[in-house]
Amino acid sequence: MKQQKQLIKEDTMDNNIDKLTPNWCAWKNDNNLCSGTSHEQRNHRLLTKQPPCKLKATEAKRKEMVFQKRSSLEMESGGGSHVAEMPRVPKSARGKRSIRKKESQGQVMCAFDLLATVAGKLLDEGEGSLGNASPKDVRVKQEQCDEEAKHFKNEVMDQDSCNESALVSHIAFQRPVNHHGRKGEDPEGSHAVIEDPKAKSEALDKESSMISCTKAELGCNFAAIADRWSPESVESGAFTGDAAAIAMPATTSGFHKNAPDMYNLLDPMDVDVKPPPLVSSDSTGEMPLYGNKIRRSTSFPRVPKGGAGFTVDRDEDDDDKSSGCTHPSTATNRGFRPNCTAGHSRVKKLLACKHRKVAPARMHKGDLSYSDVDRKPSFRNKKMYYTRQRTQRSTFKRRKMFDRHSAQVSEEYAKANTKFAARDSHAVSLEANKGTNSTAFQKSQESSDCHVKLRIKSFKVPELLIEIPETATVGSLKKTVLEAVNAILGGGLRVGVLHHGKKVRDDNKTLMQAGISHDEVLDNLGFSLEPNCAPHPSQLSPPEDNEFMETVDTTEPLARIAPADSSSKHGEVDASQELALAPLSANYQGSDHDFVHSPGGMSSPDKASTNSRAIVPVTPADSNAGAIVPANKAKRSPEQGQRRIRRPFSVAEVEALVLAVEKLGTGRWRDVKLRAFDNAKHRTYVDLKDKWKTLVHTASISPQQRRGEPVPQELLDRVLAAQAYWSQQQAKLQPKTPPLAEALLLT
DNA sequence: CTTAGGG
DNA sequence: CCCTAAG
Known part of the structure; x- marks a missing residue:
């Protein structure tokens, strides 16, 4: 056992070796054999009292490395299973190196309560911290840009550029620019016109006096507004002065099926930007404010500086049938990997969330949330995933209380509330005792057209955790x-x-059905900005919502924050940020490939190869999608003990699993995990083991008795074959029987 | 932390 | 999927 671990560590730590042997799995296998990783071997050792062969293994590893690499490659490619092993990133590199370093350097997290920020405290506090630079408040982040980081960075860049253009074109294509009234224009023009033909036609069917826009629509509108919060707009102070004006057509329904869409990260892109030019400029890759470093900000169209009114044009049929919230991993984040990665790598978002193990596990490695902080120990571990998950688990109980508490708090922070006030009545402002308030809204209603017009003066933003070098x-x-x-x-x-x-x-529901009518006192209507987590039932019930109803005019603050020098000549900051960021996305991507490729036979080669560079959303299987979402998706389960959501294995995943097991054998789930599901953070080796268990069972029962997504018989056959083979091996207790995976595969 | 198994 | 015993 020990040897095994040691060897594994070596594997993971030795970057050089890793680099030399892209196909480390192969030689790792070898190592495992030597080190007696597999049961057979272990057993054999035990039985034969063979002394551990640590040295042997190590040496063998190096000596045979080359050979192994070659042969294994041949073997794998020739064996019918095209496991295009992507160059693996050594665990050591994937882990939270940054975090580890930070810790060692006595960095301190600088948490800004966005709320406060918005409330205008940001500058005071933020600058204060910088100025006073008490070692405690400022974190110095000095990351070394090692080759891996660079590599990743490059990858990220590439991908991003692709994404960007892709996204832009997407936008351009799907959203012919619609110009709509801007705030302040006559009532007519100020209506948010939803151009969805369906909506329109349906609208006709409805009573014009009915306030029937669905909440989803409303949400979309707000999403649109949120999107406006772009650097440009902020910089220009547009956001500040411009209250977002939304007018919901009295009779716009028919978005039902799109409802889930509102949760989709793509939403922002659906916003109709007023000036067409902007879109185009974006597509050209122009990055007004941030330059290349901040890609995500250029991922979608920005609102013109003028901060002109805009409208939401929501129609896109959603490809995501899953309620964006329920399946965070799969559905929600597809479109925004770049964002997630970028944003999250440098910003630790405190997602509320009493999410249990899941959430943390899903966070990007670069993320460090409060909760994570608590688990510091885990971060030093190379095996982040496992560690994390486990840590979570183990720590979970102890931290129940804490979690609960933080969850609540976070939730509060996570909400941005909006307040509506009759147009004529000035925005109502409640005491923001908590300072958590985020939004101030004004609602203007015109009974004449039955539109509920809302004006959002400001939004509260979820709490953010920001880390920045003190030299920044x-x-x-x-x-x-x-x-x-x-x-x-x-x-x-x-x-x-x-x-x-x-x-x-x-x-x-239509607004009317929900009791939101134009003639109602809308003071009771509020909006909240929440992390795009899977909204779990539990989280939805907050009776304390009222707390969020406070209204604060945060306009000013916002303006102040935003104007950051667009020309950031702060190499340090950027560098560190990038570093932190790059690995993340790269990892993700890499895993993506890994995953996609693993299934070799199944997924079309094209797909696989293309995927690497493909736009994020393309995520084929789903396991990967899951990986992404995690980042900013804090699954909140009020009940700490919430069971993990069930994620049925897709055929692709099954194939990957089968493939891995064929090669590694049963009983080495951790390796299987590493090999085939390294990126599927939601799949633990236990899960894989369980899946295999069920697969074996499934394979042994009649097709009629099987449930769920049918697994190709071919795969099931392979399952049985592999199972048989490996059980036999185990039975034989033959130590020196190398994984005859090939044999199996060739069969 | 991993595995193996039962639930 | 969860939980737990064992190693």
């Missing part, structure tokens, strides 16, 4: 904060509608 400039700090905000708004944002303090969950 104030400007960079501002920039960072802005970025953080953007990350949230752009990627992990959801809008919740509160009515009378209660969350209105049914997106298909």
Whole structure:
């Protein structure tokens, strides 16, 4: 056992070796054999009392490395299973190196309560920290840009550029620019016109006097607004002065099926940007404010500086049938990987969430949330995933209380509330005792057209955790904060509608049905910006919503934060940020490939190869999707003990699993995990083991008795074959029987 | 932390 | 999927 571990460590730590042997799995196998990783071997050793062969293994590893690499490659490619092993990133590199380093350097997290930020405290506090630079408050982050980091960075860049253009084109294509009234224009023009033909036609069917837009629509509108919170707009102060004006057509329904869409990260892109030019400029890759470093900010169209009114044009049929919230991993984040990665790597978002193990596990490695902080120990571990998950688990109980508490707090922070006030009545402002308030809204209603017009003066943003070198400039700090905000708004944002303090969950209800009518006192209508996590039932019930109803005019603050020097000449900051960021996305991507490729036979080669560079959303299987989402998706389960959501294995995953098991054999689930599901953070080796168990069972029962997504018989056959083979091996207890996976495969 | 198994 | 005993 020990030897095994040691060897594994070596494997993971020795970058050089890793690099020399892309196909480390192969030689690792060998090592395992030597080190007696497999049961047979272990057993054999025990039986034969063979002394551990640590040295032997190690030496063998190096000596045979080359050979192994070659032969294994041949073997794998020839064996019918095209496991295009992507160059693996040594665990050591994937882990939270940055974090580890940070810790060692006595960095301190600098948490900005966005709320406060918005409330205008940011500058005071933020700058204060910088200025006073008490070692405690400032974290110095000095990451070394090792080759891996660079590599990753490059990859990220590439991908991003692709994404960007892709996204832009997407936008351009799907959303012919619609110009709509801007705030201040006559009632007619100020209506948010939803151009969805369906909606329109349906609208006709409805009583014009009915306020029937669905909540989803409302949400979309807000998402649109949120999107406006772009650097440009902020910089220009547009956001500040411009209250977002939304007018919901009295009779716009028919978005039902799109409802889930509102949770989709793609939402922001659906916003109709007023000036077409902007879109185009974006597509050209112009990055007004941030330059290349901040890609995510350029991922979607920005609102013109003028901060002109805009409208939401929501129609896109959603490809995501899954309620964006329920399946965070799969559905929600597809479109925004870049955002997530970028934003999250540097910003630790405190997602509320009493999410249990899941959430942390899903966070990107670069993420460090409060909760994570608590688990510091884990971060030093090379095996992040496992560690994390486990840690979570083990720590979970102990931290129940804490979690609960933080969860609540976070939730509060996570909500941005909106307040509506009759147009004529000035925005109502409640005491923001908590300072958590985020939004101030004004609602203007015109009974004449039955539109409920809302004007959002400001939003509260979820709490953010920001880390920045103490050598960073104030400007960079501002920039960072802005970025953080953007990350949230752009990627992990959801809008919740509160009515009378209660969350209105049914997106298909019309406003009228929900009791939100133009002639109602809308003071009870509120909106909340929430992390784009899977909104779990539990989280939806917050009776305390009222707390969020406080209204604070945060306009000013916002403006102040945003103006960060667009020209960030703070190499340090950027560098560190990038570093932190790059590995993340790279990892993700890499894993992506890994995953996609693993299934070799199954997934079309094209797909696989293309995928690497493909736009994020393309995620084929799903396991990967899951990986992404995790980042900003804090699954919140009020009940700490919430069971993990069930994620049925896709055929692709099954194939990957089968493939891995064929090669590694049963009983080495951790390796299987590493090999085939390294990126599927939601799949633990236990899960894989269980899956295999069920697969074996499934394979042995009649097709009629099988349930769920049918697994190709071919795979099941392989399962049985592999199972048989490996059990036999185990039975034989033959130590020196190398994995005859090939044999199996060739059979 | 991993595995193996039962639930 | 969860939980736990064992190693």
